Amino acid sequence: MLDRELVLKLAQLSKLKLSDEEVLKMQNDLGGIFEYFDILNSVDTQGVNPTYQVSGIENVVFEDEIHDINVTPEELLNCSNFPKVDNQIQTNSIL
Amino acid sequence: MTMLENFTIKSLLDAYASKKVSKEEVFNAYLDRIEKYNQTYNVYVNFDRETSMQNFKDMQFQDGQILHGIPYGLKDNFIHKNNFVTACSKLLEGFKPSFDSEVVSKLKKSGAVSLGMVNTDEFTCGASSETSIYGPTLNPYDTTCVSGGSSGGSAALVPLDFGVFAMGTDTGGSIRQPASFCNAVGLKVSYGRVSRSGVLSMASSLDSIGHLTKTVYDAALVLNATAGLSKEDSTTFANQIEDYTKFCGEDISGVRIGVPVEYMDETVDSEVKEKIQAAIKVLESKGAIIKEVSLPMTKYGVAVYYIVNPSEVSTNMERYDSIRYGRRSEIEPKELLDIYLDSRSEGFGIEMKRRILVGSMVLSAESYESYYLKAQKVRTLIINDFKKVFEEVDVLVGPVCPIPPFKVGEKSQDPVTMYTVDALLTPSALAGLCGISVPAGFNSNGLPIGLQIIAPHGCEDRLFKVGHKFEQETEYYKQTPDLI
Numbered sequence: 270m271l272d273r274e275l276v277l278k279l280a281q282l283s284k285l286k287l288s289d290e291e292v293l294k295m296q297n298d299l300g301g302i303f304e305y306f307d308i309l310n311s312v313d314t315q316g317v318n319p320t321y322q323v324s325g326i327e328n329v330v331f332e333d334e335i336h337d338i339n340v341t342p343e344e345l346l347n348c349s350n351f352p353k354v355d356n357q358i359q360t361n362s363i364l
Numbered sequence: 365m366t367m368l369e370n371f372t373i374k375s376l377l378d379a380y381a382s383k384k385v386s387k388e389e390v391f392n393a394y395l396d397r398i399e400k401y402n403q404t405y406n407v408y409v410n411f412d413r414e415t416s417m418q419n420f421k422d423m424q425f426q427d428g429q430i431l432h433g434i435p436y437g438l439k440d441n442f443i444h445k446n447n448f449v450t451a452c453s454k455l456l457e458g459f460k461p462s463f464d465s466e467v468v469s470k471l472k473k474s475g476a477v478s479l480g481m482v483n484t485d486e487f488t489c490g491a492s493s494e495t496s497i498y499g500p501t502l503n504p505y506d507t508t509c510v511s512g513g514s515s516g517g518s519a520a521l522v523p524l525d526f527g528v529f530a531m532g533t534d535t536g537g538s539i540r541q542p543a544s545f546c547n548a549v550g551l552k553v554s555y556g557r558v559s560r561s562g563v564l565s566m567a568s569s570l571d572s573i574g575h576l577t578k579t580v581y582d583a584a585l586v587l588n589a590t591a592g593l594s595k596e597d598s599t600t601f602a603n604q605i606e607d608y609t610k611f612c613g614e615d616i617s618g619v620r621i622g623v624p625v626e627y628m629d630e631t632v633d634s635e636v637k638e639k640i641q642a643a644i645k646v647l648e649s650k651g652a653i654i655k656e657v658s659l660p661m662t663k664y665g666v667a668v669y670y671i672v673n674p675s676e677v678s679t680n681m682e683r684y685d686s687i688r689y690g691r692r693s694e695i696e697p698k699e700l701l702d703i704y705l706d707s708r709s710e711g712f713g714i715e716m717k718r719r720i721l722v723g724s725m726v727l728s729a730e731s732y733e734s735y736y737l738k739a740q741k742v743r744t745l746i747i748n749d750f751k752k753v754f755e756e757v758d759v760l761v762g763p764v765c766p767i768p769p770f771k772v773g774e775k776s777q778d779p780v781t782m783y784t785v786d787a788l789l790t791p792s793a794l795a796g797l798c799g800i801s802v803p804a805g806f807n808s809n810g811l812p813i814g815l816q817i818i819a820p821h822g823c824e825d826r827l828f829k830v831g832h833k834f835e836q837e838t839e840y841y842k843q844t845p846d847l848i
Contacts, residue, residue: 286709319740323796329598344462348689
C-alpha cells in the first residue's frame with residue numbers, strides 16, 4: 270500500500286485529479302505493482318549497460334524541406350473544441 | 365451472404381479475378397454482416413454505414429493493386445481521415461482526424477478499403493479489451509470469454525468474417541495474444557519494420573504495427589503493402605524483401621527450432637501445453653530439428669515491461685491536453701491548469717491513470733535508478749538471452765499465452781494478474797523481435813490456442829516459412845464459430 274500523500278503527489282505531477290475513491294484504489298494497486306517489481310532486485314546488473322532503444326539506428330538525418338501533408342490549417346483548427354481567434358486557439362490565460 | 369463467409373485475401377482476389385463477385389457487392393455484404401451481428405460481439409466501434417460507404421467511394425481502385433478491393437477493419441488507434449478515431453477513450457470522443465496515418469495511406473494505395481474502426485483497450489493499454497470505453501469485445505468461440513487485447517476487436521473480426529483482415533498494434537503482445545484467443549494469425553513485426561507515423565503512440569520504444577489475418581500467406585501479403593523505410597518514422601529500416609509470400613510453401617527440413625523450457629513450465633495450462641507439444645511434433649515430422657533451449661530471464665519480462673511501458677505511456681499521454689483536439693471538459697476553467705486537470709481526469713479511464721502514475725513514479729529523481737534504470741539494464745540481459753539462443757536455432761516456438769481465453773471480468777480487478785497474462789510475449793517485445801501467432805487447435809471447452817513463433821529482428825521470412833508449413837498441415841483456421 271502506497272502512502273496517500275505519495276499518490277496525491279504523483280497525481281499532481283501527472284496533471285490528474287483523483288477522487289477519494291480513486292486515491293484509495295491507486296494506493297492499493299500501485300502498492301501491489303511496486304511489490305511485484307521487487308523481483309528485479311534479485312538480478313545482478315553490475316556492469317550491464319541499459320537499453321533505451323532496440324532499432325540499432327543512430328543519427329537519422331533528412332534534408333530540411335517542406336513536404337506536402339495535404340492538411341490545411343483550418344482542418345487542424347477544426348479538431349479543437351476551443352474558440353478560435355485569428356487562426357489561433359483561445360484558452361484561459363497561462364499566467 | 366453465405367457466399368462471403370470464409371474469404372481469405374487470396375481467395376477473394378481470385379474471386380474478383382474470375383469475376384464471380386464485384387467489389388461493391390462484397391463490401392456491402394460485409395457491412396450487412398457487421399450490422400446484423402456486431403451488437404453481440406462489440407467488434408466495431410462508432411460504426412456508421414455511411415462513413416464506411418464513403419471510405420469505399422473515396423478509393424482509387426486500379427488494376428494490379430496487391431490488396432485490390434479487400435475490405436478490412438482498422439484498430440481504433442490508427443489515424444484515418446474523416447472517421448472517428450478515439451483510441452476507445454472518452455478523452456478522444458468525437459475526434460475526426462484530418463489526415464491518414466502512413467499505413468492507412470499505403471493500404472489505400474494497395475487497394476484495401478476500411479470498413480471502420482474496431483475495438484481496443486483504451487489507448488491500447490490492456491490485455492482483454494475490457495478497458496475500452498465501449499466495453500470488451502466478446503470471444504467469437506464463447507461469448508462469456510474475452511477476445512484478448514489490446515487488439516481484441518481486430519482479432520475477433522477475423523473468424524467472425526467482419527472483414528478479410530484487420531490492422532493492429534503490438535507493444536507487449538497486443539496482436540499475438542488476441543490472435544491466439546480468437547483462432548487468427550497475428551503478426552508482430554520487428555521494431556521498425558512498419559512506419560508508426562499517424563498511429564497513436566503508447567510506448568514508443570516498443571510499439572509495432574502489424575495485422576491479423578486468417579492465414580499466414582495473407583499475413584505475408586499485407587506486409588508487402590505496409591513494410592518499408594519511412595521519412596516520417598526514423599526508427600524504420602529499409603525493406604530488403606519485396607515479396608514475403610515467396611517464403612510460404614518453402615521446405616522446413618533442417619530448420620532449427622528452439623523450445624524454451626521457460627515457455628513450457630508448470631505455469632502453462634496442461635491443455636495449452638498438450639497442443640503446443642502436438643504442434644512441435646507436426647514441425648518435427650516435416651523435418652525441422654527440435655532443440656530444447658533456455659531463456660532464463662523470461663521471468664523478469666513482465667516486471668521490466670511494466671516499468672518501461674508506463675514510463676513511456678506517461679510521457680506520451682502528456683500531449684492530451686484537450687486543447688488542440690479531443691474532448692473538452694464541460695466544467696468552466698478558472699485557469700489553464702483546470703483545463704488539463706478536468707479534461708484528463710474525466711477522459712482517462714482507471715488503467716490509464718494507473719499507468720500514468722506508475723510512469724511518473726519510476727521516472728521521478730528518487731526512483732529513477734532503482735526502477736527505471738534497473739529495468740533497462742535487465743532489458744539488456746533479456747536481449748542477450750535471445751542473442752545467445754539464436755546462435756543455436758533459427759526460430760523459437762512455444763505457447764502465445766500460458767492460459768486459454770479467460771472469462772469477462774475474471775482478471776480485470778487485479779492489475780498484476782492481468783499483466784502476467786503476457787508473460788511469454790513481453791520479453792520478445794522488449795527485444796524488438798518479430799513473432800507470429802498461428803492457430804494450434806482448441807481446448808476441451810472449444811476455446812482457441814495459439815502457437816507462438818519468434819524470430820530475430822528483421823527475420824519475418826522465417827515466421828512465414830515455419831508458420832505456413834504448420835498451417836498447411838493443420839488448417840485450424842477453417843474451424844469457424846457459429847454466429848449468434
